Amino acid sequence: MSEVNPLLVAFDEAPFSRIKNEHFKPAFLSALEDARKEIDDIVKNNEAPTYANTIEAIEFCGQHLDRISSLFFNLNAANTNETLQGLAQEISPLLTEFSNDITLNDDLYKRVKAVYDSRQTMDLNPEQITLLEKKFRHFTRNGANLSEEDKKRLREIDTALATRKLSFGENVLAETNKYELHLQDPGQLEGLSEGVVEAARQLAESRKKEGWVFTLDYPSYLPFMKYAKNRELRKKLYLAFASKGFHGDKLDNTGLVMEISRLRFERARLLGYESHAHFVLEERMADTPQKVMDFLDEMLEKAKPAAEREFQQLKDFARDTDGIADLQKWDAAYYSEKLKKKLFELDDEQLKPYFKLENVLDGVFRVTEKLFGLRFEAVDDVDKYHEEVITYRVFDEEGKFIALFYADFHPRSGKRGGAWMTSFKPQYRKGGKNQRPHISNVCNFTRSTKTRPSLLTFTEVTTLFHEFGHALHGMLADTEYPSLSGTSVYWDFVELPSQLLENWCYEKEALELFAFHHKTGEVIPMELINKIKASATFQEGMATLRQLSFGLLDMAWHGKDPSGVKDVKAYEAAAFEATRLFPDHQDTCMSTAFSHIFQGGYSSGYYSYKWAEVLDADAFAYFKEEGIFDQETAQKLRRHILSKGGTEKPMELYVRFRGREPRLEALLERAGLMKKTA
Template sequence: MNPLLSPFDTAPFSKIKDEHFKPAFLEAMEAARKEIDTITDNPNDPTFENTIEALEFTGQHLDRISSLFFNLNSAETNPKIQKIAQEISPLLSEFSNDVTLNEGLFKRIKSIYGKKDALNLSTEQQTLLEKKYKSFSRNGANLSEDKKKRLREIDTELAKLKLQFGENVLAETNKYELHLTNESDLDGLPEGEKEAAAQLAKSKDKDGWLVTLDYPSYIPFMKYVENRELRKTLSLAFGSKGFHEDELDNQSNVLKITKLRHERANLLGYETHAHFVLEERMAETPKKVHAFLNELLEKAKPAAKREFKQLEDFAKELDGIDRFQKWDSSYYSEKLKQKLFNLDDEKLKPYFKLENVIAGVFEVAEKLFGLRFEEVFDVDTYHEEVKTYKVYDLDSNFISLFYADFHPRKGKRGGAWMTSYKSQYKRNGEDVRPHVSNVCNFTRSTPSKPSLLTFTEVTTLFHEFGHGLHGMLANTTYPSLSGTSVYWDFVELPSQVMENWCYEKEALELFATHYESGEVIPMELVEKIKESATFQEGMATLRQLSFGLLDMAWHGGDPSNITDVKVHETKAFSGTQLYPDTPETCISTAFSHIFQGGYSSGYYSYKWAEVLDADAFAFFREKGIFDKEVATKFKENILSKGGTEKPMVLYKRFRGSEPKVEALLERAGLLDNVE
């Protein structure tokens, strides 16, 4: 019996076998095709209800299966799942094209769109109609037959290439191990990290210590280990993922993906892939994105150069480092931060026990948005480490199911993300509530210590939880406009704004208590966290801008003549480069955000959303960080509205005006650089 073929509410993870997926996908696609046929074969004239609304609710079972499968492929994959992904992705791409290139269906949509002004639709209905029409017109519905055929070929090929790219990055990450048997090689590494490295070695039946390219292993090593040669070895391994001219090399995948995306955009009448993507973003055009990135670059570069010089001088003075390299950066930054602020991540970690931080983020959500989280143990999960919570409002109405998966594993890709297993929507008088998940990669507990987070990990947890709230608090009629279904350069606002509470005394006192003594984090440490918040902000800004500019270098022009990935990347970085280049490394070949995820032509949106979040949090600070009135405005105008209206309309309704870049510059300590 295939559990995916019957309707289900919560995902039946423990009953699903890998071999269930392909038949379930095929059957769900067939069922969705029949639902589409019902719409196109309808003898009645097209109406909003019998066409647009009917289309919105087709393929829901297929969507559920897809969300389960592709999250497993990210969070708990194996060779079988990867093989199924390679087989299924082209079929899903073909199915998607069958829908958007269905002439009968588009004809009905077009006729409704043509008379939209006379239909007396609600704002949300107007948005849905606009979105449906554009999803067809922007994806080939108006093309000739030969161009439609080519579009299908491109989409099938892209689906395979993007998967292959991601699989290669994961395989590279899993493959690499730095095995150390001499304890002096770990000098400088805090005891907890050393213990974790020993535990990892033991789990693989090896003596000594193991260091990997997973963030909880890689980052502490780069930050604390005194042995410069070993830091170099690890740094080069991390920076060269997908860049070894072997079976896991991603250079040809990068070139193929960018060229196919460009050809696709041209087929659809757009100058570049970036022109195609940005038409549906707040930024609107590549020109505006470049102007935005370059304006920030102009403000950040003087500060970044000063900070870099300070770091170089400090390393030379401390250890006689003549040529400052990338593998020196984290190590000397941490030492300089300790000197300037007497603030060490290791001093902070005891106050950030994972369970306490989780309880803290829940309490912040309760104070702001009236939510209550109750851990439950009867919800099926895909791994024993996944925790589940039922979320209620203060009147005990069920709001959402929330899954949380916090530690690295072999079958789990790096980084942190939010996903949804079930969308929120309203139909037949029922408000169907969402199932939302946060996935992160934090250090596990060891025999002597619980899982203790670095301050950066605390902000990561709050960040992903902000995305989670966007999903949980959704209150829309249609699933495709619900939760995080918003313009990509708006989607980071709820996540990034949540990070601000990590720097506030009033919030820290709720959860930052010492895991042994129970002592609340001392005020002096809170002050130091705040003081150090702008430490090397110029360099950090430059780094983010460099990724945004690299993304636009790949997608904002014609890539036909690019033959060398590294040469193209080096050119893109020329205006932001601080460190000497390392020929052995390449960012692009492991830049999953833009080559596997959804950030192509959209990486700038992290900085774009920072402008929004700095401006939004300034409003909270004016009134009080737990001010109910501001929180309610944010919940009702941003978090619950999803993609039902244009983002700037929603933002202005919350804030009363458009965001100002000065709020970001002030928070980042970069206003000094403004003439």
């Protein structure tokens, strides 16, 4: 009896342990065939187009295909292999073709347009109106009104983009995996903590090598850059990190950077937009590239004087401490950490014993419980895609099931770098049942070793809270339609819940819930809490300038015609000019590893991290006014933002929560970039 493909039968929780690589392609082909039939049924319906038989029918079309896609592409990001990567290159064009077949289907578009044109005669609620407008715009913004010749070219562009973006990410992952700094002289480890050294030794042992191995994975790379005294080794590791995809070999991404940006520009012009940024920002809070540039310029004006003062202070400190006359990028983290220790008597090594990973995770659960009444129950009966994944069922204060939560916290060779939230199943209501979401957080935190648990840096603590903020946005979703649920919001609004939750990491009431010394159980001393708060704005000007530089680089690639670019490095250097503090180096390049904009969904949207900081600073100021665990404020946040997804315009939701629009001053005050008013 032949084995049943687990992806070809209905499932709720993902059957990870039963899925084999060879199951994916036949499952995709079958689901695509089913989804095409569903579209045909909508088109061939003899009844007049209505909201239910056209708009809702399209919304719920291809649900099985969506589930398979979410499993496949999440695995390709968190637990990939060469077979999956090869399959991704085969499957992505098929999905792109199907998407184009829907959007460029004249008969389907006519039905959608008929419903849209008669919307004033319908009794639709705000969510239904939003869905109708979204479906209509999806057609008009993606080629429904193009000539047949232009539609053909659009299909070619979309197929090319699908595969090029995958190749970009695969190259970055391969570059990260192939590099190692192998040390055998104990003297080269000076400055590194015992825990960092032990982790490097353990990594070397796993690779059957003597000595110590450091890699480009953040938990290995960052401690080395912060604490290793050997300047030449810091330089070596930094240059490897900052030159990913920029070596002129088979993993070089310069050609892909130019090709992706040019294809996006051509696509936008084909659709009648001035640039890719004009196309993207039409559906963002910012509206236009000019508004984005005005925002970035305003932030640059506020931050640059502070950044230049901080940089001069750092240069003086490095010169006075070690006679460094030419401060370089590979010196930045090392001397910044030393300067912070001098100014605040604080460094990560003092804090890490209080931030055991399990305690921090329990802490974010407890913060969430106090805010929203959620309870997290660890379970071992949920199928997982890797043994390191931990799973929880989430319930509300009344014991009602809210969500399934997966957590995957450590780096490995098949996992891309960084941290992200994703979904294996969205929330929506159908057939009288509220389908609850399956949400995942994926991070790359320091592993435990033979002698000590996983102890997080404070940055890793805030990262965990950040990604969990996204997870809450998904878990607490309560909408009718999957495409409007959870984090399906404007991309310059999606960072609000995540960045907002980071604020609790700095508050005594929250820290005392989870910051216990991993050996003694002692709660974090008030002295350290005060130092954390005092150091919160340390080098904030430089950090802001760094974020702005990424936003400006993104807009340089996507806000204008890139077809004349011949030299990726030179083009990037020009984009960075207004924000540059450190000397540049010709053998490094940011663009060739900028996965957020060339592989992920942040093209023309990287500014949104700073944009959302305005929102989160203003929102947390509200909590500070009322109390950081004030139930009424928390319920307003849940009711007006976290549960609403993309059902209404973001600013309307924010004003409903806050009572007014956000104020930039809240961010400037928090960042120490302006004096607080009396």
